[in-house]
Amino acid sequence: MKAVDLFREGDLSTIEAYCIQISIFQDAMEQVNETGVTYKYTNHSGITNVVKHPALAVAEKASEQILKYANSLGLTPAAWKRLDIKPKDIMEDGF
Numbered sequence: 001m002k003a004v005d006l007f008r009e010g011d012l013s014t015i016e017a018y019c020i021q022i023s024i025f026q027d028a029m030e031q032v033n034e035t036g037v038t039y040k041y042t043n044h045s046g047i048t049n050v051v052k053h054p055a056l057a058v059a060e061k062a063s064e065q066i067l068k069y070a071n072s073l074g075l076t077p078a079a080w081k082r083l084d085i086k087p088k089d090i091m092e093d094g095f
Contacts, residue, residue: 011073014069014072014073015073017065017069018066018069018070018073021062021065021066021069022062022066024058024059024062025059025062025063025066028055028056028058028059028062029055029059031053031055032053032055032056032059035053036053037052037053037056038050038051038052038053039051039053
């Protein structure tokens with residue numbers, strides 16, 4: 001990839017937040033992959049229900065944040081369009 005000189009030192013906190021959200025997403029999905037999308041939960045009344053894994057909500061929120069930061073950092077096709085960057089401007093040798 002070819003640098004297009006868009007990043008500034010002030011972007012470092014956004015890059016850090018982006019990386020943190022990716023880590024949160026990966027951790028949440030690891031929990032889901034180990035235990036499943038749903039699990040049995042017994043409430044205080046003794047009734048057992050099948051419920052969605054709480055880590056899925058964490059993963060969904062992290063995914064939203066990842067997309068937000070990726071757009072902010074110019075890492076998505078939508079951001080490229082907004083910044084008037086064409087894929088050929090950032091790609092070399094067809095990659």
